[in-house]
Amino acid sequence: MTLPQTSSDAIAPSATTTQHWVLSFSCVDQPGIVHAISGAVVDAGGNITESQQFSSDDTGRFFMRLQVLSPATRDELEATLRPVAERYEMSWKLDIVGRRIRTLLLASTAQHCVNDLLFRARGGQLPIDVPLILANHPTLSDLASFYGVPFEHKPVTGPDSKAAFEDRIREVIAEHNIELVVLARYMQILSPELCEELSGKAINIHHSFLPGFKGANPYKQAHQRGVKLIGATAHFVTTDLDEGPIIEQDVARVDHSRTPAELVALGQDEESRALRRAVTWFAENRILLDGDRTIIFQ
Amino acid sequence: MTLPQTSSDAIAPSATTTQHWVLSFSCVDQPGIVHAISGAVVDAGGNITESQQFSSDDTGRFFMRLQVLSPATRDELEATLRPVAERYEMSWKLDIVGRRIRTLLLASTAQHCVNDLLFRARGGQLPIDVPLILANHPTLSDLASFYGVPFEHKPVTGPDSKAAFEDRIREVIAEHNIELVVLARYMQILSPELCEELSGKAINIHHSFLPGFKGANPYKQAHQRGVKLIGATAHFVTTDLDEGPIIEQDVARVDHSRTPAELVALGQDEESRALRRAVTWFAENRILLDGDRTIIFQ
Amino acid sequence: MTLPQTSSDAIAPSATTTQHWVLSFSCVDQPGIVHAISGAVVDAGGNITESQQFSSDDTGRFFMRLQVLSPATRDELEATLRPVAERYEMSWKLDIVGRRIRTLLLASTAQHCVNDLLFRARGGQLPIDVPLILANHPTLSDLASFYGVPFEHKPVTGPDSKAAFEDRIREVIAEHNIELVVLARYMQILSPELCEELSGKAINIHHSFLPGFKGANPYKQAHQRGVKLIGATAHFVTTDLDEGPIIEQDVARVDHSRTPAELVALGQDEESRALRRAVTWFAENRILLDGDRTIIFQ
């Protein structure tokens, strides 16, 4: 199974009028990159409307995200950019601003994250298309139906059904050309193989302020420890459970009077917000990976 | 060595006019406590101006904090309250609202927490008196002198000098009748014996959002892990390093561009604020212990 | 038209087993109130599980909210409390903890606040029952249907249709014994007469941080003024537009790059949160009025 890796996959046909493009790339840091890339943009008749960059002291790499208005077609733009990209050995991606990315939601019984994502997707604030919600419980069937999103339910009760569920994930990804997999409180641990396959393309929401309270029942752990702030962490899925690159975190103030059940209820808002932001930034090509850390160009 | 344990220690002489008292207590939860204690307050000619309570599901204990205006003397008030306190086997403390508690600051080279506490103490916003700053470096001598606070410097370079430093802590506590010891970025670990002696009377500020990033160099750990919020935690000192009951936590948003050194600078504000609040609440008798968790009556 | 005013309206039949009651009251501040009321609670076999109080320097009034576990029936409890209430000339209300209050939602075209309230009501986190959504546009019909809430649409295009809409509000209140009216981004100004009738029973969400940016298009005003934080304010409806007692406020950080349209999208989250909290506190009898200010017992 492969997710779309290159910049030319899964993009709408070339536009003949002025298009708003987003270009993101990284390469080894060195002088002249900005001038070279902006020169290519000028050569393609483009105007840079937004630009962010970062030089990582940790890895020596340079990261950049540009938004460019240009009348060039995708082929023309790629032809102009490619020599620069090759000269600097860039890892790069060219996309269209506002394009809705194809997103698979994995869910279980909790509704808040799925509802939040679908509500915003329908309202046009979150640029994702969801061709399917795949869940290990039937609970969210009604919610999916309200939002007009296909819903499929496959129980996970042991190793065999788990493997079957993961095979179904692979099928859906291939069939719908999925670009992002969101674990929207899907409470199962993915197999190491699937984690590898989805590397950099799957986002999970963990219901604690990582690295505190990894694993199960984080709100119960938070209550026992008596923390004064609870949190949520959206991160890329990796084979190391709850150790993937952190994309976004959010916290809410609590006090001694809150029961573990109340922490669960309070934390739902932070979970929804952190996950929503992470998905938005991914869809807008604002997240780049610098080793185990994320660069977020807001 | 003992810190003042009972309610009658270290209090100003009885007032003959109306006084603003604060009464805090805990006992096994059972019906009738509020009525009994408010009855005693009425019997002492008192008017309750502030009241907070909490019943702990974790320990079955009941906690309460009252502020009472009363013309009674301390002896009269204690005489009226004692029968109720004994009937319910209360652990209780009677104090005067706004009284400045005698506080020993332990410091090293970092200035921000000490400066924040002394600035607010001088301005009357933080009800503490600081008879001495005891430090293992001479760095803060000038700062202490500006605020008119005696400063003493004793190097800690090994087991012997560490034991000597701790003996000096004990002496100062005895000599000045110290009620609270604040480790204001004092970067040494106290011996288990001293931790025991200071149980419930010593507050430390840890420069991370506990339980994440215990131990040394938490900002470096935070940078490596790529967290999106950094924090600070004020907690009671216990023999388990960085595991004492949490009093207050605060966070600040950061992004990928921050170096570990910048995280250190940014975090100072959160450290100062969390520590200042913890000390304020302690001085105002707003912190009660419920096992390993704190009750904070704000 | 009258909304239920007294404590005995609209309450479930008396329970024969232990019930969790909430008592809220205010009266002129004076000594002995806490003892008197806690005495009545003890006489009714009650145990106080939660208690908050406040003495207002502005108005000289005393406010209190108690949660009480008691096996007494409503009649018994009222009979025990009434003499105390009369002696201190209390304005008081006795209710059952967790009872869902009957709430009328007024809406227009915006979905976010209505969706947020209904999602939480369905999930059991918000104790309201919504017998009807009354809107001046048909937009939210589908949303209402998803949540199984009756929806009615009446256009408001001029004085006559506005008067007819308000008469329909009055009918619905009478018919469904409505306890709370929520203007969930209902973009019409209520008539002074209706504001009067709904005094203390109608909550509006204004999409700015009041008192800044009253009136229309607050996000456009905020953009023009270049503020660095945008906000939302939930407040009681009064005849003075956007001047009613404030219940809750929330803000979000923005920067220069945000267009007015983006401020609108960003602010929706703050609007939903502020309104949700205000409705929750109202339903839990946590809001008391002290002149033009609200006391919130959280």
Next chain:
Amino acid sequence: MTLPQTSSDAIAPSATTTQHWVLSFSCVDQPGIVHAISGAVVDAGGNITESQQFSSDDTGRFFMRLQVLSPATRDELEATLRPVAERYEMSWKLDIVGRRIRTLLLASTAQHCVNDLLFRARGGQLPIDVPLILANHPTLSDLASFYGVPFEHKPVTGPDSKAAFEDRIREVIAEHNIELVVLARYMQILSPELCEELSGKAINIHHSFLPGFKGANPYKQAHQRGVKLIGATAHFVTTDLDEGPIIEQDVARVDHSRTPAELVALGQDEESRALRRAVTWFAENRILLDGDRTIIFQ
């Protein structure tokens, strides 16, 4: 009186080794700007380490801030940049990263903002040099002396002494080549003439969340209005009182129990933080003016 206006004033002598430069500019938005300016940087042997830009829909102007490592001297760098700056009719400034700007503090009796700024300046976290504190009260004399900053006290009791105070401001600016004037809770209104002269060079801290509660006693106003968040606003001084371009705002949560005096104490922290950030960003050339709004390149 003039403040330094051009890029070549008041800068340390040319360095012969690699220097870290900061270039900020604005001009009419048009294609090719980024390429042209980055080309000039490359021509000067420079490497762009940080870059931010913004195109204003409100004014049609383009804003950019660059940090550049370059071995060129100031003369060389200016010679290379000038043709580009002239071609695009840029308003531009070239400075050295980390240079401490000469800052005049105006103060009255309140200590918290002055203490916060001087504490951070001394610790190296705030790149300002303060040659003088000018105050209309003697209160802060000791504080100034602790930080080793000259202090001058001139009473303002009427029109004549006010004019004399402002003349002294002008003298100090000329004498010390002052680049920034900070009204650190200086409670006097500057004359329209002086406001004009200091346009874009004077920062005030107002103790409310503007545009709410302009004018005097904002915390009293906030208490009366019953707001749930109080705030502070750092803004450029203009002839319209409390209407200057907003640089930074900060809020703190409060509840009904806070007296106006407590709001004053609580708000000091927000005032200090908002002012400190505004001064830091000014010193780092991160603030550009877009009409009445500020662009902040963080």
